[in-house]
Amino acid sequence: MTLHAWLSDQAAHRESSGLTRALVPRHPSSELLDLAGNDYLGLVRDPRVTTAAAEAAHTWGAGAGASRLVTGTLTLHAELESVLADFTGQPAALAFSTGYQANLGAVTALADSDTVIVSDGHVHASLVDACRLARAHVTVVPHNDVEAVEIALARRSHPRAMVLVESIYSVLGDASPLVDLADVCHRHGATLLVDEAHGIGVAGHGRGLVHEIGLAGRPDVIVTMTFSKALGSQGGAVLGSEAVVQHLVNRARPFIFDTGLAPASTAAALAALRITAAEPALVERVNHVARALADAVGIDDPAGAVMSVPMPGPRETLDAQAACLDAGIRVGAFRPPSVPDGISRLRLTASAAVSDASLARATQVLASVVP
Numbered sequence: 001m002t003l004h005a006w007l008s009d010q011a012a013h014r015e016s017s018g019l020t021r022a023l024v025p026r027h028p029s030s031e032l033l034d035l036a037g038n039d040y041l042g043l044v045r046d047p048r049v050t051t052a053a054a055e056a057a058h059t060w061g062a063g064a065g066a067s068r069l070v071t072g073t074l075t076l077h078a079e080l081e082s083v084l085a086d087f088t089g090q091p092a093a094l095a096f097s098t099g100y101q102a103n104l105g106a107v108t109a110l111a112d113s114d115t116v117i118v119s120d121g122h123v124h125a126s127l128v129d130a131c132r133l134a135r136a137h138v139t140v141v142p143h144n145d146v147e148a149v150e151i152a153l154a155r156r157s158h159p160r161a162m163v164l165v166e167s168i169y170s171v172l173g174d175a176s177p178l179v180d181l182a183d184v185c186h187r188h189g190a191t192l193l194v195d196e197a198h199g200i201g202v203a204g205h206g207r208g209l210v211h212e213i214g215l216a217g218r219p220d221v222i223v224t225m226t227f228s229k230a231l232g233s234q235g236g237a238v239l240g241s242e243a244v245v246q247h248l249v250n251r252a253r254p255f256i257f258d259t260g261l262a263p264a265s266t267a268a269a270l271a272a273l274r275i276t277a278a279e280p281a282l283v284e285r286v287n288h289v290a291r292a293l294a295d296a297v298g299i300d301d302p303a304g305a306v307m308s309v310p311m312p313g314p315r316e317t318l319d320a321q322a323a324c325l326d327a328g329i330r331v332g333a334f335r336p337p338s339v340p341d342g343i344s345r346l347r348l349t350a351s352a353a354v355s356d357a358s359l360a361r362a363t364q365v366l367a368s369v370v371p
Contacts, residue, residue: 018314042353043232056267064260072260089216099226099236105252161190167199167209168304175303201230233268290350296363
């Protein structure tokens with residue numbers, strides 16, 4: 001079969017299953033209420049953030065110009081890493097060009113053939129791909145199943161182990177049992193890697209769930225994160241001990257062979273980080289909006305700004321999304337293979353930028369379309 005014949009078959013299968021996806025460009029401004037994006041603190045268009053980005057571009061140029069180990073490490077990077085480590089209560093931080101690259105770099109550089117990786121079944125695709133690239137033995141365990149993690153660690157024959165979880169999961173929006181997992185990892189000499197993509201800026205007064213529950217700074221806990229959600233920019237980071245960071249600088253291929261994070265993105269993330277630290281009302285607001293949206297769709301006690309509503313199937317999910325769009329509200333529609341449990345869902349995300357009037361309208365619309 002030729003490539004294009006195969007592609008045609010694939011497209012026909014997607015269409016018949018209701019799984020076809022398409023890119024829909026958006027304009028700079030829109031009258032739609034966005035409950036699908038990840039701008040949790042409403043900082044993407046904050047003048048302080050955009051001005052910092054523009055000034056950095058004028059000062060440093062449009063790009064870093066090289067990989068970090070050549071000439072691509074800017075004083076901006078060092079400042080961002082220092083402020084980020086201090087804000088999250090971590091000894092050190094290392095900025096990557098994306099959160100995806102941060103996960104790839106951390107796992108592939110810290111896990112080798114002497115390592116067992118125990119991965120929660122619902123971790124982000126970047127961690128799944130990191131497992132595939134690492135030369136480690138990988139065991140996937142049921143979602144949030146602490147006992148299964150302990151069994152996998154107890155049965156291992158390899159000298160080292162790493163457990164992969166998210167603090168707040170990107171599809172279901174539920175929290176990881178980090179305290180119990182940290183205890184299990186400590187008993188078995190394993191490292192716990194926590195992806196805080198949806199925790200930073202939302203949980204723990206914005207400092208993340210790891211910080212909130214007192215795990216920040218522990219040598220056996222590593223945090224990864226992104227700047228593209230609550231911090232309204234682009235890029236990612238790994239947070240941990242100085243030894244971990246130095247190892248990544250020397251061994252993480254997604255860091256070593258990638259051009260440094262662009263100056264504009266670096267400065268934007270730094271500005272957003274400082275705003276988050278100085279304005280706790282933003283974090284309080286996003287959590288207030290999240291609770292209101294959760295009440296409208298029957299979700300109890302949301303863990304963060306992201307939540308999802310199970311739907312009967314892909315087509316019903318798209319129909320509900322279209323109904324919301326007709327009412328002026330943009331929501332996410334997650335369908336296989338983007339959902340780890342195979343259940344199609346409406347995905348809602350809260351933002352501190354949502355006004356009281358818009359929130360009232362959104363809750364009415366959501367209550368009418370959610371089964």
